Amino acid sequence: MTPPDRARVSPDRTRRARTISAPVPLPHDTEVERALLGGLLMEPGLLATVRAEVSPETFHRPQHRRFYQLLTELADAGGWDMTTAWAAAGDRGIEDYGGLSYLIALPMACPSTEGLELYAERLSDLAARRAASLALLW
Numbered sequence: 001m002t003p004p005d006r007a008r009v010s011p012d013r014t015r016r017a018r019t020i021s022a023p024v025p026l027p028h029d030t031e032v033e034r035a036l037l038g039g040l041l042m043e044p045g046l047l048a049t050v051r052a053e054v055s056p057e058t059f060h061r062p063q064h065r066r067f068y069q070l071l072t073e074l075a076d077a078g079g080w081d082m083t084t085a086w087a088a089a090g091d092r093g094i095e096d097y098g099g100l101s102y103l104i105a106l107p108m109a110c111p112s113t114e115g116l117e118l119y120a121e122r123l124s125d126l127a128a129r130r131a132a133s134l135a136l137l138w
Helices: 011-019 030-042 044-050 061-075 084-091 099-107 113-137
Strands: none
Touching: 011 113, 030 044, 030 061, 030 084, 030 099, 030 113, 044 061, 061 084, 084 099
16 A cells, blocks of 8 residues: 555656755855955955965955955055055945945954965865866756
8 A cells, every 4th residue: 555645646746856956055265265355455466375276256245256256456566555445346336345334344344364375275176176166966
């Protein structure tokens, strides 16, 4: 005799139920992304140190990617400080970077600029893991 809970489920419907799964989030760490960007705002000269490890594609959040790209462009054009970075973001559409209040809060997300190399290594590792996860999906 068929158990009561399976009596009304067709074999096709049971098979479909097994193939549906919740999406698995890709490896990322938003707080480390924020800490790295905040640290760079406090110590722009450290960009040269992390640039070998981090590219815009290293960041998971699109706003962070865009803001890091902006910082590298400003560095290539001669440098920046917090105020000029915020102004440049404003000139290009501040909401694309998370908004002014979000950008102003980034330095508070960095407990110490001494950890920027560790943050860069962590983000690089997460980016490699994301790429591997995406390769498995495609």
